[in-house]
Amino acid sequence: GENVEQHPSTLSVQEGDSAVIKCTYSDSASNYFPWYKQELGKRPQLIIDIRSNVGEKKDQRIAVTLNKTAKHFSLHITETQPEDSAVYFCAAPSGGSNYKLTFGKGTLLTVNP
Amino acid sequence: NAGVTQTPKFQVLKTGQSMTLQCAQDMNHEYMSWYRQDPGMGLRLIHYSVGAGITDQGEVPNGYNVSRSTTEDFPLRLLSAAPSQTSVYFCASSYGTSGGNEQFFGPGTRLTVL
Numbered sequence: 645g646e647n648v649e650q651h652p653s654t655l656s657v658q659e660g661d662s663a664v665i666k667c668t669y670s671d672s673a674s675n676y677f678p679w680y681k682q683e684l685g686k687r688p689q690l691i692i693d694i695r696s697n698v699g700e701k702k703d704q705r706i707a708v709t710l711n712k713t714a715k716h717f718s719l720h721i722t723e724t725q726p727e728d729s730a731v732y733f734c735a736a737p738s739g740g741s742n743y744k745l746t747f748g749k750g751t752l753l754t755v756n757p
Numbered sequence: 758n759a760g761v762t763q764t765p766k767f768q769v770l771k772t773g774q775s776m777t778l779q780c781a782q783d784m785n786h787e788y789m790s791w792y793r794q795d796p797g798m799g800l801r802l803i804h805y806s807v808g809a810g811i812t813d814q815g816e817v818p819n820g821y822n823v824s825r826s827t828t829e830d831f832p833l834r835l836l837s838a839a840p841s842q843t844s845v846y847f848c849a850s851s852y853g854t855s856g857g858n859e860q861f862f863g864p865g866t867r868l869t870v871l
Contacts, residue, residue, distance in 0.1 A: 743853075
């Protein structure tokens with residue numbers, strides 16, 4: 645099955661700095677890569693996703709890049725704000741489907757005012 | 758729309774007891790799944806369903822049963838609770854089973870097994 649590795653496990657930045665979280669995956673057939681944000685005590689929510697036919701996707705201060713050759717993808721948050729503090733999870737499809745996801749172990753991002 | 762709902766929000770069980778975690782969605786989603794979340798372990802897939810009458814095992818299925826008699830409901834049964842099943846359980850659903858689609862999560866059930 646799919647193996648998703650996520651780094652770092654914790655990340656602390658100053659408000660206004662950028663944050664980067666990286667994930668690697670093992671199944672070269674995977675073609676859909678979502679990122680979820682989970683605030684303390686809340687449910688995970690999708691913040692951005694990318695499909696394998698593009699190398700980068702942006703949504704305001706958030707961007708995701710994908711390198712299919714190296715089998716890794718990254719989440720970039722610019723101009724971080726305290727409300728960006730949360731746990732972020734990457735995911736990749738497993739078992740040849742795009743609906744069954746394998747999640748990384750998460751990154752706790754803390755943005756210090 | 759209520760989205761994905763889960764009951765109960767909290768539950769304490771004794772070892773050996775059984776119970777059912779309820780999950781329902783009102784978005785007519787084909788795909789539903791159950792995850793457990795433990796500290797430092799991310800979200801691990803327990804069971805999933807691609808439609809009414811169809812279920813399959815995920816990464817950590819032992820000790821859990823599921824059924825899907827309707828599109829809306831996907832209950833998770835703990836047969837004989839063990840302390841290792843202490844966790845937060847999330848139900849999720851998504852539209853369709855082809856192509857990547859957003860998974861919508863329920864609010865979670867925090868289960869403690871003594």
